[in-house]
Amino acid sequence: MDKKVYDEFIESNKDEAVELLMTLGRIPAPSHHEDKRAAFCKKWFENEGCNEAWIDEAKNVVCKFNCDRYDDITVFMAHMDIVFDDTDELPMTREGNILRAPGIGDDTANLVNLMMGTRFLIQNKEKLHTGIMIVANTCEEGLGNLKGCKEIFNNYGDRIREFYSFDGYMSQCTSVAVGSHRYRIQVIGEGGHSYLNFGNDNAIHIASQLITKLYEITPPDEEKTTYNVGRIEGGSTVNSIAQEAVILYEYRSSSEKCLQIMQNKLNETIDSFRKQGKKINLEILGIRPGCGDGDKTELKKWTDNNISLIRNYYKGDMDLGPYSTDGNIPLSKNILANTIGTITGANAHKREEWIDLNSLPQGMGIVLSLIGAKLQ
Numbered sequence: 001m002d003k004k005v006y007d008e009f010i011e012s013n014k015d016e017a018v019e020l021l022m023t024l025g026r027i028p029a030p031s032h033h034e035d036k037r038a039a040f041c042k043k044w045f046e047n048e049g050c051n052e053a054w055i056d057e058a059k060n061v062v063c064k065f066n067c068d069r070y071d072d073i074t075v076f077m078a079h080m081d082i083v084f085d086d087t088d089e090l091p092m093t094r095e096g097n098i099l100r101a102p103g104i105g106d107d108t109a110n111l112v113n114l115m116m117g118t119r120f121l122i123q124n125k126e127k128l129h130t131g132i133m134i135v136a137n138t139c140e141e142g143l144g145n146l147k148g149c150k151e152i153f154n155n156y157g158d159r160i161r162e163f164y165s166f167d168g169y170m171s172q173c174t175s176v177a178v179g180s181h182r183y184r185i186q187v188i189g190e191g192g193h194s195y196l197n198f199g200n201d202n203a204i205h206i207a208s209q210l211i212t213k214l215y216e217i218t219p220p221d222e223e224k225t226t227y228n229v230g231r232i233e234g235g236s237t238v239n240s241i242a243q244e245a246v247i248l249y250e251y252r253s254s255s256e257k258c259l260q261i262m263q264n265k266l267n268e269t270i271d272s273f274r275k276q277g278k279k280i281n282l283e284i285l286g287i288r289p290g291c292g293d294g295d296k297t298e299l300k301k302w303t304d305n306n307i308s309l310i311r312n313y314y315k316g317d318m319d320l321g322p323y324s325t326d327g328n329i330p331l332s333k334n335i336l337a338n339t340i341g342t343i344t345g346a347n348a349h350k351r352e353e354w355i356d357l358n359s360l361p362q363g364m365g366i367v368l369s370l371i372g373a374k375l376q
Contacts, residue, residue, distance in 0.1 A: 065132040074162040076114060076164045077166070110341065130374055140326050186282075224253065230249070254291050
């Protein structure tokens, strides 16, 4: 489709996109509690003329186009949730073209560009030659564990051939998924009085020994693999032998094989303590898969083609590095997937996050170019 068509659409919709962003950006949306944003987005899609829009069991807002006519589906997705637990209206300030609000870039502005892209799709749906699914999804952040994206693949995974997630800042186009396994490790000791029961197992001491062993693990070197203890807590007071200590632990890699190796090493380490009579409970907090082991040649060719479309509106250096996003799910299944940023800004995951409103039309053009490639 001629770029002039995209430019004309952008020019006539750019002011409304800012208004939509300022409205949507005030609506709270913690992971697992995106109900208010979901209701707003569903109503917006319906008002635009999307006849097949609904909220699924994971609270995703799903819009279908031609999915009953064609077997193959292309998914365009942006997540509604933000990292903050606010349940009241989110604070927002504007200074010229700089808009500040919690979660405004990650991922609200990208979602707005997808919504504008959906308006363009509705206006040109008679030219559509494949099945398209637009999803404003839930639970991308933190311990949301990609629940929203997983729900889409549970329901339609055998039909999804291509997947786009709009997330992050402009220049980012990733086809490499950083997977992670996250655990809560609970250590139980005998406890007791620090003087009268001296010698009883102390949960903090055992946890310290366990952390030492976890940090002695040599990660596999096929792909970059990392690990971290991010939190430890336990005990009650200085003169009590700790009965409980809790560790939060994770490891990460873009390779599913490396993740499995780390899982085996973790289990071996825990079992070695249990064999000594130590009581340790292991709870999975979240699993994000890494990349599958399929042929990457087709994925690279497809990504290169998407980059050529992105170049319609972005001429700078591309960031093709690995990230942890909704794209992890299709990439783990060897389905063609890119996660693409459509705005400029900074301070993601901080309450002071900001975006440059001047980048919104440019990012809208990126979305239009990718959606437009599906139109005759």
